[in-house]
Amino acid sequence: MKNHIQYLKTKVLWLVILAIVPILSKAQNQQLSLQEAIEKARVYNRDLRIDSLNIAKSARETAITKGLLLPSISATGQFQRYFQRPVFFGLNSTSNSEGISYSRFGGQEITGAQVTLAQPLYNAGAKHEIQRRRLLEKQSRLFHQEREVDVVARVRQNYVQLLVLNERLKLQKESISRNQKALADSRSLLAQGRALRVDTLRAYTSVRNLEPDVLRLTYALQISQQQLSILIGNSPETQYNLTDSLRFNAADSLPTESGTFRTSLVHRPDFQILNLNKDINDKQIELYKSARLPVVSFVSQYQIQTQTNGLRYDQAGYPPVFYAGIQFAIPLFSGMQHVNKIAMGKIERQQSDLIYENAQEQLKTEVKQVLASLYETSQRIKTQQNVSETAELSYSITKYRYEKGVASRLELTDAEFALTTAKSNYLEAVFDYLSAKIELDRTMGKAEN
Known part of the structure; x- marks a missing residue:
């Protein structure tokens, strides 16, 4: 009876294990299309999430800069305990006396509170700094777009690599299967005395030479799977069943070199960043120049103070003091700092122009190289397709x-x-x-499939 119960427990345990394993396997082996991989990467890729936080950080910095034009209100208070009252000199003294008499006045405890308001009326530097911060905020969004183009290209490249590795592994296994069959035939014919031993050795060598390639392709698939998982923000252990297949359309038209160059200049985020750097340098120069201008502010304060002895605040007076006025600050001399900063800003502006011109020239070479590679590979596909069909026919014959x-x-x-x-x-x-x-789309600044 006990053995029967133990048998039932064991059987139930195995049934549970067999039921759970497919669920876990399904959870780790996900169906994934190329478009789904791109969408996941846009949401969960860690590099893109870091750049998204940089956008939020830049927006906060712009908001902080806007505060330079808003009023500031502060409340302060103080309490002082005098163990010896404050001294006042010159009481009841004559102008020809050598000694100056003094006396002590006031209470032992002095208490006061103030509310101060300061409102900038004219501050050219704050205005230019706000404009510069807005340009930097736009720059952070362009950096995010540039990163997105790069991440999408890497996802597409990795996905295509996985498809090709799967096909090559399948092809290698088919080759091993054909060679194993040939080895079996050779052994059979050798046993019948109808074949030479060298044929069997050659067939055996062919099989053994192909087996390391299977192991190499298997490891390459595992590494590529992990790379794709990291790109789309998943766990590296996640396995994918790719639902897309390799597609080649021989009717695809190749873009022109001039058209690709113009499109890249307009749509590539890095070139937009280089253009934006010129505006940022201009605003920086204006900011340096505005440091020479006066700053005008409206200031106002309401103050209450009192003095008493023995902390008798109930018997103390509380006279208020209120004032309002205009305050201005005019920079007269700063050790030639403003002049040198303006000169430095102009140098940085010249650097931005040269960097943009150099990037344009490099882009021309990049476009030519990408289009040449696209044309060469398209012709090579047509040739290899014919060669493959011919080789298959030759093998059959x-x-x-x-x-x-x-x-x-x-x-x-x-x-x-x-x-x-x-x-x-x-x-x-x-x-x-x-x-x-994929490289052509990256060159043109495209982030879609």
């Missing part, structure tokens, strides 16, 4: 001739190797073409 005893084992091995090489080269050409398209 050689295999038929070998089965009929007309072709040798060496001819079949060479045909199989040529077929595997042709298909592998075709996959490489497709990968290079899709990589060139």
Whole structure:
């Protein structure tokens, strides 16, 4: 009876394990399309989230700068206990007396409270600083867009790499399967005395030479899976079943070099940042110049004070004091700091112009290189597609001739190797073409699939 109960417990335990394992497996193996990967990266990528916080930080800094034009109100108070009352000199003294008489007045406890208001009326520096901060806030958003373009390109590149690695692993396993079958046939024929031992050794060597490639591709897939997980903000252990497939449209038209260059200048965030740097430098120069101008403010204060002895505040008087007026500050000399700062700002402006011109020239070379790679890979795909079809036909014919005893084992091995090489080269050409398209979109500042 006990054995029967123990058997039922064991069976139930295994049923529970078998029920949980598929659930856990499904949780770790997610279906993922390229568009879903891009959307996840836009939301959960850690680099993009850091740049989003930089945008919020820059907006706060702009709000802080705006406070320079708003009124400031402060309330202060003080309490002083005098162990010896304050001294006043000159009481009941004559002008020709050598000693100046003094006396002590006031209470032992002095208490006061003030409310002060200061409202800037004219501050050119604050206005230019606010404008500069707004440009820096816009710059932070452009940095985020630049990062988004880069992250989307990396996700697309990684996704395509995974697709190609899966296809290459599948191709390698098919090649091993064909060679294993050839090895089995060679052993059978050798046992019958109808084949040479060298054919069996050659078939065995071919199988063993292909096995390390499977291990290498498997590790490459695991690393690429982890890279994709990190890019889209998931756990590195998450595994994905890719739902998209490799796509190559031979009818795709290639953009012109001049059109790509103009589009890149307009849409690339890094070029917008370089242009924006010129405006920031101009505002910086205006800020340095405004430091020479006066600052005018309206100030006002309401004050209550009292003095008493023995903390008898109930018997003390509380006379108020209230005033309002205009306060101004005019910089007269600052040790040539303003002059040197203005000169430094002009130098930085010249640097921004040269950096932008240099970036334009580099962009021309970059566009030419990307388009050349796109054209070369598109032509290579067409060639490799024909070669792959020819190699497949050649292998089929050689295999038929070998089965009929007309072709040798060496001819079949060479045909199989040529077929595997042709298909592998075709996959490489497709990968290079899709990589060139991704790089073209990155060059043009596109962040969509």
